[in-house]
Amino acid sequence: MNTTAEILAVGTELLLGDIVNTNAQFISRELAKLGINVYRHTVVGDNPARLKAAYARAFEKADVVIATGGLGPTGDDITKEIAAEYFGLPLVFHEESWNAIQARFAGMRAGVPSANRKQALIPEGCTVFPNANGTAPGACIESGDGKALLLLPGPPNEMEPMFLEYAVPFLCTKSSSVFVSRTLKTCGVGESRAEEILKDIIAAQSNPTVAPYAKMSEVWLRVTASAPDGQTARALIAPVAAAIYDRLGENIYGEDDDSLEGIVIKRLRENNLTLAPAESCTGGLLSAALVNVPGASEVFKEGLVTYSNEAKIKSLGVREATLSAHGAVSEQTAAEMAEGAARSAGASVGVSTTGIAGPGGGTPEKPVGLVYVGLYVKDRGVTVKELRLTGDRQRIRHRAVISALDFLRRELFILN
């Protein structure tokens, strides 16, 4: 029997849409690794009656309830107080937590605000999780019947390290089987196309399961097995993953923590190539993605954001005649931008983007979403790819970056 968990976020700011519940994602991902089955996410406001009802409802099904938020110093922060009430435990003063709170305010002239004293009160008998990054300690309340409530702070920079350091070791004692996942990441096939190709494989599996999902311009295939130990789980996954590789081939660019930009940088380095992007519609996002890869500096020569025609001419050597005959968003301009980027930066590979990200600027012949990606390779010449992307401005820009990276990957390392 697997351990079942519910993740409960407490905070009116979530129900007002002021912030997004990234904590639920972080915790879900970590629980999946531990083989703990997440049954539900719930978000409730800072309301005592509703929070108490939420605890009760969560424990109807869940062995472990992980609550985030509402541990702050203000009157709105009631997660711990209602938890104590729910379990019938008094709140007691916790010396160590008080010392830690005082230490955080040491050196500030005003001293500890009186409101913070309430953060040193804890439900009697619980395990306290120290907070290395804030004033609110976390807590683990275990009931006699094997159920547990974990209270964690809301700010991700406090919650995440506390979860990893204190909650994970506790949760490990609760799980009898592990779940292992391998995520095969593809670019260049749509979700329904991928599902059609893999239909029989997806249908045939129950352990491991195969779950496809779309992420921007990518489709990821998550193969998940449960077993008493990691090795057995991995052995169950291997043949299914191999079958997916057989069908999707080079559409799969990597697995798990691989990123498209990471793969591109790795392949460039392996081939002793250097890269220079010149960006118009993507405005620097392509450079930012590439430079974010550790070790990018070895292959990333220089990036140029040439948004205006003037900059395209001056810095990339795009010809005025090309711009006036074909426009800035054209195959010809993309080609000259890519070549110009490589030459100007002294790189062996130049890549360019030029397109109409919208919302304005589209015409019947050149609609919003039309993007050209140019690729120049020294001693080989230029190739240009035309893209027709959908979505809002942000999305078109992001999709253009992903498409440019995938174009680089395929042109440089697969087709040739």
Next chain:
Amino acid sequence: MNTTAEILAVGTELLLGDIVNTNAQFISRELAKLGINVYRHTVVGDNPARLKAAYARAFEKADVVIATGGLGPTGDDITKEIAAEYFGLPLVFHEESWNAIQARFAGMRAGVPSANRKQALIPEGCTVFPNANGTAPGACIESGDGKALLLLPGPPNEMEPMFLEYAVPFLCTKSSSVFVSRTLKTCGVGESRAEEILKDIIAAQSNPTVAPYAKMSEVWLRVTASAPDGQTARALIAPVAAAIYDRLGENIYGEDDDSLEGIVIKRLRENNLTLAPAESCTGGLLSAALVNVPGASEVFKEGLVTYSNEAKIKSLGVREATLSAHGAVSEQTAAEMAEGAARSAGASVGVSTTGIAGPGGGTPEKPVGLVYVGLYVKDRGVTVKELRLTGDRQRIRHRAVISALDFLRRELFILN
């Protein structure tokens, strides 16, 4: 009596932590504007029994349940099917939706995948919401007792426009009072400092309420009033907003849809200034933020991503002596980068970033999070700001972008 809503997201990928539930945030924010009280967010997996139970539980309290996700073509997509079952409605074929689906696949050689046919089935008697950005139509099922279930697709680029175009007009008929918010956006004061400055204002208010919240390096103050009509609500907000302006002054850079980069571009344009960023640690993100502002091309001359020393020397004219004496992450290098960016691009203002985003590369004297922002203004010279930022690599990069923009805003348009 206010209308009460629950937002229900359906998808095992959410419970596995593969994606984050941004839809709940978007819908919550929109409902707040309509004066609809969001009671709870729930996320359940692709499981028929649990989904049916979730509908039942949601309707215990909520007048309107808004479900997102699970309208796709695959067998896992069951939101509509279970909704029909829950309301006891048969699924019927909807000609118009089928035509729209066929139109989306027009021109593709393979035609409509057979799986997509299921997306044209709708619960009998419901109102269909056409999907301009995908194959899944949405739906609104109204029950006899005044309750309503809205079914919306999961991908945000499909859900958001559908929500605004079809769900909002429907929901307006359900609400008797409106909520109006004004969000005052600040940069350069911490959250607890802002709260302290505004303590009495925050405490004194119940309508409007004043809610501060931190967002990366910004603090936003949301002033929200409820009233029978928008004009009355806005009149309640005005004096409170004025009091906040009195206290926070130039720390407030804008309101509501204003962005820091938008304000910077606007002020540059008003002052006939042009801008050229040179980025090291931010890798293109500063250019990408600026270029994303409509009309940026008038003031944005050119951006340079000079990650390597070589590029800093070659393209920006940073002196080798400066780099070897002070290092790439130094006040001196930031200054020369900013000046070099302006000169090389022919812009009146140059801005630069150089820093250690981590996780590696830190030393005791130059720790991770140390970032210098350089600002060169023609005929005025160079100013450099030193930042000590916290967080992971992504966060440091983003915070550096925001700090650079705020530095530009203050130096160019407030202090001088």
